[in-house]
Amino acid sequence: MDWSWLLVYYPQLLHGLWITLALLVLSVFFGMLMAVPIGFAQAAGPRWLAWPAKAFCTFIRGTPLLVQIWFFYYGLGILFPLIPELRTSFLWPVLREGFFYAVVAFSLSYAGYEGEVMRGAFLGVPKGEIEAARAIGMSPFTLVRRIWFPRAVRLVLPTLAGETVGQLKATPLAFTITVMDLMGATNMIRQNTYRTYEPLMLVALFYMIITFIMVLGFNWLERLVPQKR
Amino acid sequence: MKFSRRVVFAAAAVAMMASAGSAMAEIRFGVAAEPYPPFTSKDASGKWVGWEVDLMDAVCAELKEKCSIVEVAWDGIIPALQAKQFDLIWSSMTITDERKQTIDFTNFYYDTPTVLIGAKNGDMDITPEHLKGKVIGAQVSTIHQKYVEAHYVAAGAEIKTYQTQDEVNQDMAAGRIDYDQADGAALDAFLKTDQGKACCELKGQVADDPHILGAGVGAGVRKEDTALRDRINGALAALAKAGKFQEITAKYPDLAPQIVLPKP
Numbered sequence: 001m002d003w004s005w006l007l008v009y010y011p012q013l014l015h016g017l018w019i020t021l022a023l024l025v026l027s028v029f030f031g032m033l034m035a036v037p038i039g040f041a042q043a044a045g046p047r048w049l050a051w052p053a054k055a056f057c058t059f060i061r062g063t064p065l066l067v068q069i070w071f072f073y074y075g076l077g078i079l080f081p082l083i084p085e086l087r088t089s090f091l092w093p094v095l096r097e098g099f100f101y102a103v104v105a106f107s108l109s110y111a112g113y114e115g116e117v118m119r120g121a122f123l124g125v126p127k128g129e130i131e132a133a134r135a136i137g138m139s140p141f142t143l144v145r146r147i148w149f150p151r152a153v154r155l156v157l158p159t160l161a162g163e164t165v166g167q168l169k170a171t172p173l174a175f176t177i178t179v180m181d182l183m184g185a186t187n188m189i190r191q192n193t194y195r196t197y198e199p200l201m202l203v204a205l206f207y208m209i210i211t212f213i214m215v216l217g218f219n220w221l222e223r224l225v226p227q228k229r
Numbered sequence: 230m231k232f233s234r235r236v237v238f239a240a241a242a243v244a245m246m247a248s249a250g251s252a253m254a255e256i257r258f259g260v261a262a263e264p265y266p267p268f269t270s271k272d273a274s275g276k277w278v279g280w281e282v283d284l285m286d287a288v289c290a291e292l293k294e295k296c297s298i299v300e301v302a303w304d305g306i307i308p309a310l311q312a313k314q315f316d317l318i319w320s321s322m323t324i325t326d327e328r329k330q331t332i333d334f335t336n337f338y339y340d341t342p343t344v345l346i347g348a349k350n351g352d353m354d355i356t357p358e359h360l361k362g363k364v365i366g367a368q369v370s371t372i373h374q375k376y377v378e379a380h381y382v383a384a385g386a387e388i389k390t391y392q393t394q395d396e397v398n399q400d401m402a403a404g405r406i407d408y409d410q411a412d413g414a415a416l417d418a419f420l421k422t423d424q425g426k427a428c429c430e431l432k433g434q435v436a437d438d439p440h441i442l443g444a445g446v447g448a449g450v451r452k453e454d455t456a457l458r459d460r461i462n463g464a465l466a467a468l469a470k471a472g473k474f475q476e477i478t479a480k481y482p483d484l485a486p487q488i489v490l491p492k493p
Contacts, residue, residue: 074396074399074403077399077400077402077403077405078402078403080403080404080405081402081403081404081427081428087404095405096364096404096405096406176392178389178390178391178400187304187369188369188390190304190305190308191304191369191370192370194307194308194331196305196308
């Protein structure tokens with residue numbers, strides 16, 4: 001065991017940690033933003049909305065995440081030479097960075113999986129509660145905001161906790177498209193020091209600690225909304 | 230723990246010395262599992278082809294040994310050698326002082342200049358001062374990564390690293406990086422593809438830095454494997470004497486002006 005490299009490389013590791021957290025938070029935020037309407041459309045929407053939502057979830061869940069990431073990063077990369085104006089446009093600083101593609105791919109992936117979870121959640125809210133809300137004259141919007149959505153989220157909070165932990169462990173794929181996340185930094189250390197086990201052990205510990213904190217956070221959230229049946 | 234490992238190590242070394250005279254069962258050549266034309270790449274049927282594969286066959290014929298290729302990820306190729314997953318690195322690895330601290334090398338079997346390619350715009354200045362603020366792509370764990378970091382990043386450029394040279398070239402074509410540094414021979418092959426022709430041009434050879442850019446490409450061996458190193462060196466010398474290097478290179482007309490071969 002040799003840990004002397006830690007003194008040299010800890011700034012890169014901390015920077016990588018920051019990138020990993022940014023990937024996780026951004027993709028869960030944007031993913032959830034998409035997943036709620038996607039789930040609701042499938043559970044209660046008209047057929048012309050339900051069908052594309054279903055198709056989206058099936059497509060995302062039916063293809064490997066790595067393929068999706070490379071599809072966006074290298075796939076779109078092939079198209080850039082066809083539009084030379086792009087390189088001088090204001091969008092280019094974003095389009096040239098792997099981070100942007102990673103956030104897009106991870107968000108869509110999270111939306112695909114959680115869209116399906118939310119569909120089940122919306123369907124799982126007891127009909128009686130919804131009918132009761134209607135009976136006291138709640139508008140459809142208030143019904144969703146006050147009853148249907150909060151009840152649905154509470155039903156699937158434990159599932160969402162697990163899925164979000166899964167999302168964290170999907171983020172290392174970003175290093176394959178030049179993003180220097182926690183995994184990217186670890187690989188750089190491995191390559192520069194020719195040490196294999198110590199950096200990998202440390203990065204595993206990092207992911208475990210983040211997971212532990214996330215699980216604590218979700219437990220706290222679950223206790224915040226007491227559930228009685 | 231440490232003690233017992235050392236004993237095993239010593240026993241292995243003794244066993245190896247004892248068997249050095251006799252023929253080995255098979256020499257396993259570790260090749261990075263990625264296309265690196267014209268040296269190592271896979272043809273449509275999945276067979277390894279290229280200049281280095283031809284040379285490997287010639288070396289094995291010279292040694293009268295059975296040889297096999299073990300595919301391995303480039304960024305873990307040195308640890309894999311030390312873990313005895315194969316017997317030598319045969320993957321266009323440059324002999325550098327830094328790598329010599331960890332492994333040993335045979336004599337060089339080819340050398341190629343280090344060049345930069347960039348977007349077709351006629352700007353041929355590649356001094357570090359001129360490339361300030363530009364993004365340069367390089368494959369990880371290569372002399373090119375080290376060189377870009379030491380010379381260009383130090384002068385204010387940005388580096389992006391990739392797992393394979395193929396991916397650097399992809400992003401060069403996409404315009405996500407401004408420059409792509411690699412071996413002249415490998416980039417020459419890329420510039421001759423449709424994609425390479427459309428996007429890029431040769432900017433020139435980078436200023437030499439022997440400490441980083443090293444002394445040509447050799448086969449990497451474990452430090453204790455001196456017998457294998459000497460046998461490969463013997464075979465390379467015999468091949469050079471027989472004109473075999475020129476014979477192999479003649480099959481790759483584009484490569485001939487790009488590489489320097491060992492002299493007999």
